Amino acid sequence: MSVDFGKETSFSAGVLTVSDTRTVETDKSGTHIQALLKENGHQIVHYDVVPDEQKAVGAVIENWLEDEQIDMIIVTGGTGIAPRDITIETVKPMLQKEIPGFGEFFRYLSLTEDIGTKAMLSRAVAGTVKGGKLLFALPGSRGAVDLAVRKLILPEAAHLLHEVRK
Template identity: 55%
Template structure:
């Protein structure tokens, strides 16, 4: 299904934050994929970082991202499962001003079609914080490709326009 067309594509400044205790910039396939998909769609990567899955570290980064007025989109990858070390969901959801529950619902539905019932363990989430769109995705490259290609990119310009009060 194709959404209504946007009046024009806009270039958005984006932050890509991988949450991992083990990945490096060289081994971060998911972070690299997010960056590639965003730049291929005409957006700019203003910030890229790898952050340990520690609530204090995530809080520090959220504060830095919150005060950056140039950013319009923040995408986290990793830490959305239910393992004891997965804290991204908890920290990000507490930080959001306004959740977008449809994102996680549709993401899990699409994931279910690909991986079956294991999709129930995903805590992918999206929302708005201080005029910024925020997405928190699982760390697997397949999940990132699904979320960015099928959900985020088709709606990104529309969602940013809504946040800004434009049609």
């Protein structure tokens, strides 16, 4: 975490997929996030797939928050309204400051560029967490992660990290 994000744009990330049905071998969304980040010169420090269980999700995130190599955590999956969707309930209490514009912009882009009015079901969220890190919680579909990473996370990550570490 010695990078000066005012000048340097490279960052390191942990990517976590929350799913009862996906594995490391079948996880298209988590794999796609990693590919997009690597294509843009960023490093993946950790990657994992865990079931839709608060304790499992929370334990991985808490562990990664202690890793000084990680600048941000991107979680995919479990952000909908189904009874097993627990990602938002798990990550929101961890946020020091929520970035409401992220979820608002994500739903707007999803509405206009991707899935139409189904976008209202997304509870995507982002915010700052301890250690001057960022946390993003995205839906589990490949289209959703592509949209969020390409249109919101990659263009603003360096600026967000600079701001949170002033």
